[in-house]
Amino acid sequence: MKVKLCGLRREADIMYANRYLPDYAGFVFAKSPRQVSGKQAAALIGKLDSRIRSVGVFVNEPLDSLEETARVAGLDVLQLHGDEDAAYVARAKELGYEVWKAVRVRSGGDIQRAQTLGADLLLLDSFSKEAYGGTGKKADWDVIARVELTQPFFLAGGLNSANISEALQKVAPLGLDISGGIETNGFKDEAKIREIMGVLGRL
Numbered sequence: 001m002k003v004k005l006c007g008l009r010r011e012a013d014i015m016y017a018n019r020y021l022p023d024y025a026g027f028v029f030a031k032s033p034r035q036v037s038g039k040q041a042a043a044l045i046g047k048l049d050s051r052i053r054s055v056g057v058f059v060n061e062p063l064d065s066l067e068e069t070a071r072v073a074g075l076d077v078l079q080l081h082g083d084e085d086a087a088y089v090a091r092a093k094e095l096g097y098e099v100w101k102a103v104r105v106r107s108g109g110d111i112q113r114a115q116t117l118g119a120d121l122l123l124l125d126s127f128s129k130e131a132y133g134g135t136g137k138k139a140d141w142d143v144i145a146r147v148e149l150t151q152p153f154f155l156a157g158g159l160n161s162a163n164i165s166e167a168l169q170k171v172a173p174l175g176l177d178i179s180g181g182i183e184t185n186g187f188k189d190e191a192k193i194r195e196i197m198g199v200l201g202r203l
C-alpha cells in the first residue's frame with residue numbers, strides 16, 4: 001500500500017516524513033491554511049529524504065504559474081484538485097511531470113468521467129460545496145466500491161488511523177492520501193503519523 005502524507009509546511013513535518021518514510025509528501029499551493037509558496041516548498045523538499053517523491057497540490061492554477069511553481073519547488077508529481085479538463089491534463093503532462101487528477105466523488109459517473117481525462121492516476125476524495133479539498137470529510141466508499149476502475153487510484157478524504165482498515169475492506173486503492181487525519185489543531189502530529197504507519201504495517 002502506497003502512502004502520501006499531504007499538507008507538509010514546516011521543517012518539523014519534513015522531519016516526521018523522513019522518520020516514517022511515506023512514498024509521497026504533498027505540498028499545497030492552492031488557497032488553504034496549508035498553503036506554501038514555490039520557494040518555501042523548494043526549501044522543504046531540499047530537506048526531504050530522496051526516497052520520498054514530492055507532490056504539488058493545485059486547484060485551477062493557470063498553466064504558466066503551474067509550470068513556474070513546479071520548477072521552482074522541484075516537484076515530481078502534479079496533483080490537480082480543481083476542475084481541470086483533459087486539455088489541461090495533457091498540457092501538464094507535456095511539462096514532463098506525472099499528473100494525478102483528484103475527483104470529488106458524488107456519483108460513479110464522476111469517477112467514470114475522470115477516467116477519460118488522461119491523468120496517470122486518480123485521487124478519489126470527498127465532495128464538499130465549501131472547499132476543493134483538505135476538508136477532513138470522508139469520501140463515499142460505497143459509491144467508489146461499485147465503480148469498475150480501470151485506472152490506478154489513491155483514496156483520500158477524512159482518512160485516519162481509526163477508519164483506514166474499514167476503508168481498505170471496502171475499497172482497494174493503490175494508495176492512501178492523508179492530511180487532516182494526521183493533524184492536531186491544524187498542525188501535523190507525529191504521534192498520529194506513527195499510528196497510521198503502524199496500522200498500515202509500515203513501522
Ligand SMILES: O=C(O)c1ccccc1N[C@@H]1O[C@H](COP(=O)(O)O)[C@@H](O)[C@H]1O
Pocket residue numbers: 006007026028030031032033034057059081123125132133134135136137156157158159177178179180181
Ligand atoms: O489540504 C488542503 O488544504 C487542500 C486544499 C485544496 C485542495 C486539496 C487539498 N488537500 C487534499 O485534500 C485531500 C483530502 O484531505 P483530508 O485528508 O480530508 O484532509 C488530500 O488529497 C489532500 O491532498
